[in-house]
Amino acid sequence: MTHSGRHFLQIPGPSNVPDSVLRAISYPTIDHRGPEFQELFSHVLAGMGDIFGTANQVVIYPATGTGAWEAALVNTLNAGDEVLFFETGHFSTLWTGLAEKWGLKPTVIPGDWRTGADPDKVREVLAADTDHRFKAICVVHNETSTGVTSRIPEIRRAIDESGHPALFMVDTISSLGSVDYRHDEWKVDVTVSGSQKGLMLPPGISFNAVSQKALDAHKHSTLPKSFWDWTEMLASGKNGQTPYTPNTNLLYGLKEALRMLNEEGMDNVFARHQRFAKATRAAVEAWGLEVLCTNEDEHSPVLTAVIMPEGHDADELRKIILDKFNMSLGAGLSNLKGTVFRIGHLGDLSDLTLAGTLAGVQMGLQLAGVPIKQGGLEAALDVLKDK
Numbered sequence: 001m002t003h004s005g006r007h008f009l010q011i012p013g014p015s016n017v018p019d020s021v022l023r024a025i026s027y028p029t030i031d032h033r034g035p036e037f038q039e040l041f042s043h044v045l046a047g048m049g050d051i052f053g054t055a056n057q058v059v060i061y062p063a064t065g066t067g068a069w070e071a072a073l074v075n076t077l078n079a080g081d082e083v084l085f086f087e088t089g090h091f092s093t094l095w096t097g098l099a100e101k102w103g104l105k106p107t108v109i110p111g112d113w114r115t116g117a118d119p120d121k122v123r124e125v126l127a128a129d130t131d132h133r134f135k136a137i138c139v140v141h142n143e144t145s146t147g148v149t150s151r152i153p154e155i156r157r158a159i160d161e162s163g164h165p166a167l168f169m170v171d172t173i174s175s176l177g178s179v180d181y182r183h184d185e186w187k188v189d190v191t192v193s194g195s196q197k198g199l200m201l202p203p204g205i206s207f208n209a210v211s212q213k214a215l216d217a218h219k220h221s222t223l224p225k226s227f228w229d230w231t232e233m234l235a236s237g238k239n240g241q242t243p244y245t246p247n248t249n250l251l252y253g254l255k256e257a258l259r260m261l262n263e264e265g266m267d268n269v270f271a272r273h274q275r276f277a278k279a280t281r282a283a284v285e286a287w288g289l290e291v292l293c294t295n296e297d298e299h300s301p302v303l304t305a306v307i308m309p310e311g312h313d314a315d316e317l318r319k320i321i322l323d324k325f326n327m328s329l330g331a332g333l334s335n336l337k338g339t340v341f342r343i344g345h346l347g348d349l350s351d352l353t354l355a356g357t358l359a360g361v362q363m364g365l366q367l368a369g370v371p372i373k374q375g376g377l378e379a380a381l382d383v384l385k386d387k
């Protein structure tokens, strides 16, 4: 079927790219050793520092988020180091697997894929680790596979209370630019992020924000690194340069995305995402369906994962919605395949984009023969109009 109008890309990343960002990206590529690039790169480095909430220089890679995950580990750790991971869902599991491939020794605190990393568990495990075997603690801030956001400040407090010296690493790939985050204030050692979610860019650039403690660990770290090496990235970055060819056009886009976020005001951006999430949950509850996240304090502002009733397939629903209404929704990943679909409400969208999204979901559910109650869309509109 051909469709009029725009495709609705309501997956939890890549998110919709604003027109002005697309236009910025379309400018001719410039000499990355020239003065114009230096000015651009210095500008986006400073702007990203503000977004991360850090006074330290940020590292920008021409790579997706997975690269920045790897960079966080290889820049700070030694072969065979023990690392503590929390199984929040698909993405925490992938990061754990990456650590394993590097010869690190992950210990995984199991999870139910419906709640975040538990600060009490952090306190308990670290208190028991009196030999300080764990060299790093890795947590995914917003688990994109489940729609659950872990409470980073509370986890930081738990680490402090245990007096444990491990590095604290946080994946903010799907939260940065959509959910409040403070690298320095929360004493995170390495924050990992990417371009294609809250920052509203296409995939292709990713970030490490670093603490002084992470830089100290970096000096002694023996895992091999070349492409990811912070030393060279930070030294060139100081002069607005990069050790190898940067993703110049995406950096134009980043400059424009930062301008847009700052124009709206980060507090307003965060509040908007909270409101979108609340409206979406109102619709899901009114339909009589269940949200995957079970902890009231941990609902993601970025996406909502919805459980399909027994006997109904989430991928069948997504197919109907794509065919009939030209909208993409997020699939259930690994363990959740077919049993969950995910509604992305992040980045460049308005009240009416979300209303259209939820209208599409409601019609899709009806067409798929999923038993739902009346009034879901109306419940969402009630939240949206209450600005």
Ligand SMILES: *Cc1c(COP(=O)(O)O)cnc(C)c1O
Residues within 6 Å of the ligand: 013, 064, 065, 066, 067, 091, 140, 142, 143, 144, 171, 172, 173, 174, 194, 203
């Ligand atoms: C998207 C995502 C990733 C993977 O990033 P890529 O850009 O696909 O390499 C990792 N972690 C989280 C939380 C994500 O949302």
